[in-house]
Amino acid sequence: MGTYIPHTKEDQAQMLSSIAQTWDSLLSTIPDNVRLKRELNLPDGLSEFEVFQIMKNYASQNVVFNTILRGAGAYDHYVPSVVKHLSAREEFVTAYTPYQSELSQGILQSIFEFQSMIASLTGMDAANASVYDGATAAAEAISMSYERGRRTVLLSNALHPETIEVIRTYVQELDVTIKMIELNDGQTSLDSLKEQLDESVCAVLVQHPNYFGILEDVSSIRQSITDSKVKFIVSVNPMTLGRLANPGSYGADIVVGEAQPFGLNLAFGGPYLGFMCTSDKYVRRLPGRIVGQTLDSEGQRAFTLTLQAREQHIRREKATSSICSNQAHCALTAAMYLSSIGPVGLKEVATQCANKAHTLARKLESIGYKLTYPHEFFHEFVTTTPVSTSLIESSLAKHGILSGLILDDKHMLWCVSETTSDQKLDDIVTMLAEVNHG
Amino acid sequence: MAKLIFELSATGHRAVTFPSSSCQDVDFKDFEAQSLPDLPEIAEIDLVRHYIGLSRMAHGVDTGFYPLGSCTMKYNPKLNEDVASLEGFAKTHPYQPSWSVQGNLKAMRHLQDALSEICGMDEFTLQPAAGAHGEFTGMLIIAAYHRANNDAKRTKVIVPDAAHGTNPASAVMAGFDVVTVKSDANGGVDFEALKSLVDETTAALMLTNPNTLGLFDPNIKAIADLVHDAGGLLYYDGANLNAIMGLSRPGDMGFDVVHLNLHKTFSTPHGGGGPGSGPVGVKKFLTPFLPKGSYLREQPDSLSFAPTHSIGRMRSFHGNFLTTMRALTYILFNGKGLTEVSKVAILNANYMMHHLSDIFTVAYPQICMHEFVLTLEKEKDIYHVSAKDLSKAMLDFNMHPPTMYFPQIVHEALMIEPNETESKSTLDEAIALFKMLYQKMIEDPSYLQNAPYTTPVKRVDDVLAARVPIVKYQKESK
Numbered sequence: 025m026g027t028y029i030p031h032t033k034e035d036q037a038q039m040l041s042s043i044a045q046t047w048d049s050l051l052s053t054i055p056d057n058v059r060l061k062r063e064l065n066l067p068d069g070l071s072e073f074e075v076f077q078i079m080k081n082y083a084s085q086n087v088v089f090n091t092i093l094r095g096a097g098a099y100d101h102y103v104p105s106v107v108k109h110l111s112a113r114e115e116f117v118t119a120y121t122p123y124q125s126e127l128s129q130g131i132l133q134s135i136f137e138f139q140s141m142i143a144s145l146t147g148m149d150a151a152n153a154s155v156y157d158g159a160t161a162a163a164e165a166i167s168m169s170y171e172r173g174r175r176t177v178l179l180s181n182a183l184h185p186e187t188i189e190v191i192r193t194y195v196q197e198l199d200v201t202i203k204m205i206e207l208n209d210g211q212t213s214l215d216s217l218k219e220q221l222d223e224s225v226c227a228v229l230v231q232h233p234n235y236f237g238i239l240e241d242v243s244s245i246r247q248s249i250t251d252s253k254v255k256f257i258v259s260v261n262p263m264t265l266g267r268l269a270n271p272g273s274y275g276a277d278i279v280v281g282e283a284q285p286f287g288l289n290l291a292f293g294g295p296y297l298g299f300m301c302t303s304d305k306y307v308r309r310l311p312g313r314i315v316g317q318t319l320d321s322e323g324q325r326a327f328t329l330t331l332q333a334r335e336q337h338i339r340r341e342k343a344t345s346s347i348c349s350n351q352a353h354c355a356l357t358a359a360m361y362l363s364s365i366g367p368v369g370l371k372e373v374a375t376q377c378a379n380k381a382h383t384l385a386r387k388l389e390s391i392g393y394k395l396t397y398p399h400e401f402f403h404e405f406v407t408t409t410p411v412s413t414s415l416i417e418s419s420l421a422k423h424g425i426l427s428g429l430i431l432d433d434k435h436m437l438w439c440v441s442e443t444t445s446d447q448k449l450d451d452i453v454t455m456l457a458e459v460n461h462g
Numbered sequence: 463m464a465k466l467i468f469e470l471s472a473t474g475h476r477a478v479t480f481p482s483s484s485c486q487d488v489d490f491k492d493f494e495a496q497s498l499p500d501l502p503e504i505a506e507i508d509l510v511r512h513y514i515g516l517s518r519m520a521h522g523v524d525t526g527f528y529p530l531g532s533c534t535m536k537y538n539p540k541l542n543e544d545v546a547s548l549e550g551f552a553k554t555h556p557y558q559p560s561w562s563v564q565g566n567l568k569a570m571r572h573l574q575d576a577l578s579e580i581c582g583m584d585e586f587t588l589q590p591a592a593g594a595h596g597e598f599t600g601m602l603i604i605a606a607y608h609r610a611n612n613d614a615k616r617t618k619v620i621v622p623d624a625a626h627g628t629n630p631a632s633a634v635m636a637g638f639d640v641v642t643v644k645s646d647a648n649g650g651v652d653f654e655a656l657k658s659l660v661d662e663t664t665a666a667l668m669l670t671n672p673n674t675l676g677l678f679d680p681n682i683k684a685i686a687d688l689v690h691d692a693g694g695l696l697y698y699d700g701a702n703l704n705a706i707m708g709l710s711r712p713g714d715m716g717f718d719v720v721h722l723n724l725h726k727t728f729s730t731p732h733g734g735g736g737p738g739s740g741p742v743g744v745k746k747f748l749t750p751f752l753p754k755g756s757y758l759r760e761q762p763d764s765l766s767f768a769p770t771h772s773i774g775r776m777r778s779f780h781g782n783f784l785t786t787m788r789a790l791t792y793i794l795f796n797g798k799g800l801t802e803v804s805k806v807a808i809l810n811a812n813y814m815m816h817h818l819s820d821i822f823t824v825a826y827p828q829i830c831m832h833e834f835v836l837t838l839e840k841e842k843d844i845y846h847v848s849a850k851d852l853s854k855a856m857l858d859f860n861m862h863p864p865t866m867y868f869p870q871i872v873h874e875a876l877m878i879e880p881n882e883t884e885s886k887s888t889l890d891e892a893i894a895l896f897k898m899l900y901q902k903m904i905e906d907p908s909y910l911q912n913a914p915y916t917t918p919v920k921r922v923d924d925v926l927a928a929r930v931p932i933v934k935y936q937k938e939s940k
Contacts, residue, residue, distance in 0.1 A: 026795040028537050028729070029806050030885035039809055039886060043816035045829070050808055051709060053678045053829050058715045064708045065579050069797035072541050079791055082572075083550025085565030087558065097778055098556050104478040106506055110513040118522030118538050120530060120732040123866075125924075126917040127857045129463070130519030131734040137467050140935035144500040150933045153735065156591035159778040186778040189754065193774035197605050197637025239493055269495045282778075292566050293556030293779025294591070295737035307931065313735060318927035320919040321912075325463050330927040336594070336631035337868075341640040346631035349592035349725065353733025363467055363509055364477040367498035372480055379485035400490065417559065429557055442480050449485075 026069045089426040091448055093384075095404050095439025096235070096429045097158065097184050098293060099263070099285040101373065102443055104364050107287045111357040121313065121352070125328040126320075132327035135315040135352065138359040145265050145362075146279040147272020148301035153313035154351040158282025159187040161298035162229060162259050163194035165278045167344050168302070168309040169227035169255040176201040176224040180212040182234035183259065191229075210236045210397035210406065218248050225251075231259040232271075236437065237381075237404025238397055239268075246275040255306075261285060262299070264402050266367075266374030278302045287361030288354055297354035308334060311345030313352075376442040377403035380449060384440050387453040392460055396435060404439045406431065410460055419459045425452060463919060464515050467502045468935045477506035519918045520734070521862050527888055529814075531833045531865035531877025532626070532674055534704045534726030541795065542730060542788035551787055556779040560763050566783070567765075570757045573790040574741075580793075580800065581703075581720050582713025583743030587756035588781040593701060594628040595776065596721025596740030597668075601636035602773040603719055603744065603751040604666045604695050610751075610771050616665035616694065622651055624674045624869040629699060638665055645871055649826040650679040657688060664694035671715065672702050674869040674877070675826050676811065676833035678710075686716025695719065703727045704881070705808060705832035708801025718745050728789035739785040755780065806882035807832040810889060814880050817893045821900050825872045833879035835872050836864075842874050845907045849874040854921060855899050855913035861892060 031039070040046060051059075070078075092100040111117075115130065122128030122135075139151040155161045166177050177195075179188055181204045192202060201224070206216035212230050221228075228249055232240040242258065249256050255277040260268075263285040271279045283297040284290075302310055308331060316330030336343040365373065381403040385395060392410035409416060413430040420427040428438035440449070504512070521528070528535035546552065554563055574586040590596040601619070608616045619633040620641050630640040641659055646652040651669070660667075667689045672678045679685065686696055698712040698720035704727045712720045724730045725738035732738070744752065752758065754768035754775045761767035765780055796803060808831055815824055815834040825835040838849045853863030853876070865877040880889060902909050914920065 027799055027802065028539060028796075028883050029802060030883065031806065035886045036806070036809060039813045043813055045812060047805065050812055050829060051805070053680070053831070054706070054710050055678075055680055055682065057683050058710045060708060060710055060714065064798050064800060066576060066793070066800070067797045069795055069799040072795065075541060075791055075794045076544065078794055079545045079569070079787065080548060080550075082565040082569040083545075083548040085568065086550040086554050087562035088549050088553045089555070089558075089562075092555055094555055094557055096557055100555070102480070106477055106509060110510065112543070113513070113517040114524035115517040115520040115522045116734055117543075117731045118524045118535075119520050119734045120528075120533055120535060121735040122520075123530075124521075124853065124857060124863060125922040126854065126914050126919055127521045127862060128519075129918050130516035133464060133466070133519070134513075134516050134734070136933075137935070139933055140466075140468065141499075141501055143934045150931075156595060156737075157777050157779075159775075160591070160595075184778070186755075186775055189775040190777060193602065193753070193776055194635070196774065197602065197635075239490070243492075265495065265499060267490060267495060268493050270499070273496070289552040289784070290555050291552055292554045292558075292563065292783040293781070294777075295782040295785055296778075307933070314931075314933055316927040317932040318923045320923065321921040322919075324919060326919040326922045328922045328924050328927050330924070330933070331931060333928070335627075337627035339631070340627045341630035341634045343627070343631040343634075346594040346598055346628045346635055347592070348594045348626075348628050349723075349732075349736040349738035351591075351733075351737045352735030353731070354737060356734060359467075360509070360513060363502050363504055363512075364506070366476045366503040367501040368503070369476055369478060369480070370501060371498060375487070376480060376483050376485070378488045378490075379483060382488050383485040400493070402490075421559075421562070426555060426558060442483075445481065446483050446485060 026071055090424040091444055092426045093438050093440060094426050094429050096437055097282060098290055099441060100290060100443055101285050101441050103287050103289065106364055107357060107360045110360050116353065116356055122329060129327060132315050134356050134359060136317065136327050138355040139315060141359055141362050142299050143301050145262055145270065146301045147270035148279055149304045150307045151299060151301040152310045153315060154355040155298035155300060155312050155347060156351060157296045157298040158259065159190040161280035161300050162187045163191045164311045164345055165257045165280045165300060166191055166195065166227055168278060168306060171226050171253055174224055174226035174253060175199055176203060177227045177229065178203050178205050178217065178220055178225055180205045180230040181207045182210065182212055182236060183231045184235045209399065210238050211399050212240050214244055214248060217245060225254050227255045227257055229257040229259065233261065233264060233402040236397060236406050237401040238399045239402060242274050263374055266370035267378060277306065283358045286358035288357055295351055295354055297351045297358055312347045312350055373442050377440060380444060381405060381440040384438065384449050387449065391453060391457045404437060406435055406437050409434055409436055416459060420455065423455060466935055467512055470504055470508055470512060471502040473503055475503040475505045477504065477509050526860040527884060527892055528862040529864050529878045529880045530862055531879040532701055534879060534881060536729055536881040537883035538729055538731040539792060542791050545791045546784040546788050551784060567757065569787060569790055573786055576793045577722065577741060577743060580707055581743050582711030583720060584746040585749045585758065586741045586743045587752045588741050588786050589753045589756055589776050590721065590740035590742055591777055591782050592736060592738035593721055593723040593740045594632055596742045597628055597632035598635050599742045599753060599776050600697050600719040600721055601633050601638065603748055604697065605636050606751045606771055606773050607748060608665055615663050618663045619665050620659055620667045623871050625668060625670060626699065626701060629668045633668065649675040649677045650681060651685055653681050656685065660688055660692045660694065662693060664689065664692050666695045666697050668697040668699060670699040670702055672705050672831035675835050676830040677826060678831055682715050690716065701726060702832065705804055707804040709804055718748060724785055724789040729792040730785045730788040737782045737785055739782040803882050810880040810882060810884060814878060814889055814893060818896055821897055833877060836876040837872050838874035841903060845903050847903045847907050847910045849876050851910040852899055855910045856895065857914035858916045859895050861895060
């Protein structure tokens with residue numbers, strides 16, 4: 025059986041005798057009435073080889089699709105070798121939060137660089153070191169937005185459904201009102217937004233591109249929000265910012281999102297990478313860790329955790345968020361990914377995603393699929409299908425292809441990334457034409 | 463200091479390219495970005511050297527001893543990483559149909575059952591992403607439970623003064639008022655004080671046991687009975703579970719809700735600050751309140767199931783899944799031997815405490831569990847050397863210092879958690895280092911006050927960082 029305890033039995037005996045204790049005396053502080061008086065009902069420990077066999081057996085009972093046309097918050101992109109290898113460096117993997125800055129400059133600098141990249145990408149002044157995922161980032165942004173007498177938040181109905189659910193969970197015990205902004209053909213309705221904007225509102229949250237892949241009319245939404253006490257919060261897939269104008273340019277107050285597309289595996293949904301950015305005005309409301317640049321005692325540049333007066337370990341019950349551990353290693357990976365492809369590469373991957381998705385959409389239209397919504401989309405789109413969506417899913421699965429996401433019996437949400445080749449798109453459409461004909 | 467990656471950037475450099483595509487271009491018109499984002503342009507070899515350079519300015523468990531109290535910086539097995547890299551886990555989409563992810567589901571069930579046995583609970587959710595997220599989940603469950611009982615007057619959560627800061631913060635996020643109970647002279651919950659606080663408005667008591675002083679509360683059963691008799695629930699902060707596996711179970715102590723930190727007790731790496739994983743376990747009567755999307759026995763094929771009184775979804779998808787697979791690997795490897803893990807964690811802590819106690823002042827001198835706390839209050843007065851100064855001096859010796867200034871009830875605190883994966887010789891070296899630095903403090907306090915000396919940067923100015931926040935790269939800065 026395995027163990028990671030380095031002591032021999034002799035070491036242990038020697039240690040016990042050097043402190044004049046026995047096992048019984050050491051364990052005597054656990055009161056008898058709560059001592060477990062049996063072994064744990066677990067199997068004996070195993071060798072590394074045996075454990076690996078068991079875990080490989082579990083992994084082998086999953087299907088790994090060769091082509092993935094499903095996104096909906098989790099995106100299949102190529103992860104470069106250099107990113108995999110660098111992120112696996114043990115000093116990064118086995119460190120914790122850089123509390124001792126002099127010993128942790130590498131971690132601190134990597135987070136500072138991540139913050140800089142995400143802030144630049146979103147066009148904002150500041151970013152935090154990460155939060156759990158895109159949905160909790162949205163919920164934390166809502167928590168940042170409350171003002172005296174203003175506790176109503178307006179959420180677009182085209183947010184990812186799980187983001188809406190998480191926000192509802194987060195605020196359920198607080199005095200907060202959630203109102204939904206209706207949709208117009210899959211796009212956030214300006215009329216519905218304007219009708220609900222009143223003096224109780226502290227935040228408006230939209231996702232761009234939205235859950236259905238549609239570009240939101242973010243400029244008009246921004247213009248509708250005339251009251252400076254209302255924070256305009258935008259949730260973005262940061263990969264799309266290789267092509268789309270950044271939220272800072274159209275006046276977002278807080279930008280959140282899920283940065284999993286930047287070098288993180290699909291991983292059955294986690295760990296992923298929530299990020300949060302804002303303007304200087306609200307930086308002291310950001311939750312979580314923030315790394316800042318400063319000087320050391322000799323006047324050279326140094327980095328440290330900063331603005332900690334916001335955080336739970338200082339403020340305790342007065343803190344607005346309890347976050348402590350975050351997704352630092354995912355942030356490191358994302359920064360490596362962005363550095364490996366650079367600004368030109370990011371534009372290229374975003375462009376390929378968009379071009380390929382539009383190509384698939386056109387080809388699907390040629391075989392009887394209809395685009396459900398009339399609006400421009402990025403790399404995800406909804407079709408009304410000529411046959412049942414479950415038939416499409418099962419038919420493509422036989423070819424190792426994960427279809428779009430089933431929304432209902434006749435609607436499917438597709439996603440295409442750079443990992444699907446031009447040829448494969450043709451093959452998929454040929455396969456689906458056959459499904460049409462039974 | 464290393465250059466920032468932006469300072470290495472030169473137009474036209476790039477590491478990774480993509481296959482070409484001849485799909486027709488899309489024009490997003492008014493939505494198009496007007497310029498490229500300010501990301502570094504860098505060749506692969508320079509990218510590699512940059513990050514290897516940064517890695518050499520970081521300290522992990524693999525680099526050296528890391529007795530950071532309450533964080534359980536134990537060895538992170540390599541096997542865990544191999545398992546997390548298996549394609550079958552790493553390349554599954556969270557929305558794959560359930561028939562295509564049976565392995566994931568079985569492995570999640572396996573882990574939930576093992577955690578239930580270790581903790582004496584009836585069911586677990588793997589959704590919470592970290593310990594504090596688990597606390598928030600647990601507090602929402604408790605709020606929902608009292609509401610379901612039409613027991614709206616329960617607005618207070620009691621938290622000891624020695625608790626982690628996340629506890630009160632999480633309770634407030636769940637709408638509760640926090641009441642602090644003080645510790646008694648022996649470091650446990652002051653039972654008389656607790657008695658005077660517990661009443662019909664008590665929603666729950668949040669407790670870490672052993673507590674942040676490393677002490678097992680001798681009155682735990684009486685405390686549980688007191689709170690339960692008043693109609694409140696007991697919440698277990700699992701930060702210190704590494705002390706009690708196979709020795710005592712939170713469920714048997716009377717706790718109704720627990721959260722664990724897989725990145726502490728179950729050896730998943732801390733990653734420079736995360737990702738962690740904070741599964742929450744409950745007794746059977748609370749299973750109807752678990753988060754939507756938890757993987758529950760009653761719906762063995764569903765990952766979007768909401769139990770009858772569910773608090774809702776805590777995050778997207780199914781939690782930090784790969785982190786949970788690492789933890790399952792660790793549990794399979796150790797099996798029943800988890801008891802040995804906790805026993806040796808206790809031995810190592812007591813060994814260090816004993817051999818330091820002839821010179822240093824132990825805040826609560828008695829047998830400890832997996833960690834203990836020193837106080838430098840006296841030394842601060844005499845030599846003007848603080849807990850921070852002593853910690854900074856350790857940085858020159860390839861050792862991460864203990865947790866400083868926590869718990870807050872101990873002045874000039876140093877909280878030491880050696881962990882079971884450290885050898886006797888590592889402990890002996892650390893003890894010798896502590897003593898050497900103590901001697902230095904007597905002879906030349908300025909040596910500690912000005913430390914460290916050999917690190918890439920010298921003592922960092924935290925005050926300046928907060929006064930003039932620079933939180934992203936600015937081209938004009940040097």
